[in-house]
Amino acid sequence: MKEISVNRDPAELRQMLDFLGIAAFVIDVVSPDEYRLAAINARHEKHSGMKHDEVAGRSVDDVLSPAMAARVKVSYRRCVKSKTAIDYQETLDLPIGRTYWLTTLVPFFDEAGTVTRLLGTAYEISDQMHLELEARYQSTVMSAYLDESTDGILVVGSNNRIKTWNRRFLEIWNIPQAVMDSRDGDAALQAVVEQVRQPDSFVRRIRELYSSLGEEEQGVRIEMRDGRVLERYSRGLHGPDGSYWGRIWFYRDVTELQRMTERLVHLSQTDPLTGIPNRRVLMQQLEEEYGRARRYGHSLSVLMLDLDHFKQINDCHGHASGDLVLMEFVMVISPEIRASDCFARMGGEEFAILLPQSSLTSARRLAERLCRHVAGLSFTSQQGQFGVTVSIGVATLEDNDTSPEQLLSRADQGLYVAKASGRNRVHTSRDAARPEGAA
Numbered sequence: 159m160k161e162i163s164v165n166r167d168p169a170e171l172r173q174m175l176d177f178l179g180i181a182a183f184v185i186d187v188v189s190p191d192e193y194r195l196a197a198i199n200a201r202h203e204k205h206s207g208m209k210h211d212e213v214a215g216r217s218v219d220d221v222l223s224p225a226m227a228a229r230v231k232v233s234y235r236r237c238v239k240s241k242t243a244i245d246y247q248e249t250l251d252l253p254i255g256r257t258y259w260l261t262t263l264v265p266f267f268d269e270a271g272t273v274t275r276l277l278g279t280a281y282e283i284s285d286q287m288h289l290e291l292e293a294r295y296q297s298t299v300m301s302a303y304l305d306e307s308t309d310g311i312l313v314v315g316s317n318n319r320i321k322t323w324n325r326r327f328l329e330i331w332n333i334p335q336a337v338m339d340s341r342d343g344d345a346a347l348q349a350v351v352e353q354v355r356q357p358d359s360f361v362r363r364i365r366e367l368y369s370s371l372g373e374e375e376q377g378v379r380i381e382m383r384d385g386r387v388l389e390r391y392s393r394g395l396h397g398p399d400g401s402y403w404g405r406i407w408f409y410r411d412v413t414e415l416q417r418m419t420e421r422l423v424h425l426s427q428t429d430p431l432t433g434i435p436n437r438r439v440l441m442q443q444l445e446e447e448y449g450r451a452r453r454y455g456h457s458l459s460v461l462m463l464d465l466d467h468f469k470q471i472n473d474c475h476g477h478a479s480g481d482l483v484l485m486e487f488v489m490v491i492s493p494e495i496r497a498s499d500c501f502a503r504m505g506g507e508e509f510a511i512l513l514p515q516s517s518l519t520s521a522r523r524l525a526e527r528l529c530r531h532v533a534g535l536s537f538t539s540q541q542g543q544f545g546v547t548v549s550i551g552v553a554t555l556e557d558n559d560t561s562p563e564q565l566l567s568r569a570d571q572g573l574y575v576a577k578a579s580g581r582n583r584v585h586t587s588r589d590a591a592r593p594e595g596a597a
């Protein structure tokens with residue numbers, strides 16, 4: 159570097175520095191460990207909060223905190239030693255707060271070629287640094303989220319290039335790392351598609367979402383060939399000016415959740431002792447079948463069944479024997495009915511069978527057969543052998559019925575009559591209404 163000699167006093171230096179459009183300072187090199195501030199300009203004063211008159215001629219050790227003085231002296235020493243201009247970024251904790259600088263130091267020499275002064279120019283870059291730090295903070299939070307998330311996450315840019323993904327995404331989809339490293343959105347889609355049960359509709363929907371740009375998708379279920387169930391969430395990503403940046407995809411493995419939900423639904427619809435549907439299911443199906451029968455003019459019949467003198471069975475043979483009777487009763491009845499019929503436990507020892515597209519005649523025939531089957535059962539307890547019988551009320555949908563409850567209520571009345579006329583029998587809503595004694 160060309161040798162320059164600057165031997166002006168602080169006031170002159172200050173005047174000279176004020177011509178510069180950026181913050182500037184001059185340092186006198188006293189020894190490798192001692193540096194004195196010769197001058198700072200007005201812009202430096204503005205950004206640093208220091209005053210030229212207060213700092214001129216003073217050692218940096220007096221002006222700056224020990225830690226900061228040690229830091230700046232490292233740069234000064236480097237410049238002195240290298241005898242060339244150096245650039246560096248520095249953080250200064252000044253009375254006005256933490257500031258960030260992009261600094262250039264230029265060495266000045268005496269006639270002997272020794273560096274005696276340093277001219278520093280500095281851009282205050284605190285605003286940019288704060289933005290950068292904020293961006294770094296956001297990206298650290300994002301990385302932590304990506305690492306820890308139980309969702310598989312994929313971000314694809316507007317040019318169909320893969321921007322980012324997390325470990326869980328690879329686990330859920332079992333995609334080779336090389337596919338992701340290729341950053342090719344189509345290659346990743348290909349690897350994914352092979353694993354889903356309905357690849358055509360899957361691809362169609364993915365393409366639709368890509369071309370919609372902004373459309374959001376919430377919790378769409380995807381069935382996998384290996385039996386797993388995934389849930390997909392997706393949304394378009396847009397810049398502040400509304401331009402399309404790409405799309406983010408979230409995949410959640412909900413296999414366990416789905417199993418638990420199905421189990422809960424099953425439990426809420428099933429009688430725990432016998433395993434057949436409960437009252438709620440029958441009422442729901444009755445509602446549906448009533449609508450269908452009305453719409454298509456089909457017949458619809460109902461059987462109400464109640465075991466006879468069941469209390470006595472419990473009392474004489476024990477509750478466990480009573481349970482056994484209920485289970486055996488269900489096992490005997492179940493094979494006798496069609497898949498489209500609904501056999502449900504209404505509560506206690508009362509059951510119902512819904513018979514879509516069955517006339518009163520065929521319903522009665524079935525009821526009589528069931529009556530005979532049940533009467534043929536034989537049980538043994540410590541108290542000895544015993545049997546069981548059932549009474550059945552039968553009703554069919556009439557033209558003037560206005561609700562399914564009317565049908566049920568007539569079957570109930572039939573049951574009441576069957577009980578009152580001696581039990582172990584069938585009574586239909588069209589039989590003589592009054593009990594006539596044992597049949």
Ligand SMILES: Nc1nc2c(ncn2[C@@H]2O[C@H](COP(=O)(O)OP(=O)(O)OP(=O)(O)O)[C@@H](O)[C@H]2O)c(=O)[nH]1
Nearest residue numbers: 464465466467468469470472477478480481506507
């Ligand atoms: N073992 C057992 N008994 C039950 C269960 N649910 C209800 N019961 C019993 O069933 C009996 C029903 O008695 P009642 O309503 O008097 O009827 P019943 O003795 O069958 O007499 P009728 O219906 O008039 O022939 C009661 O003793 C209940 O405790 C069950 O899940 N297991």
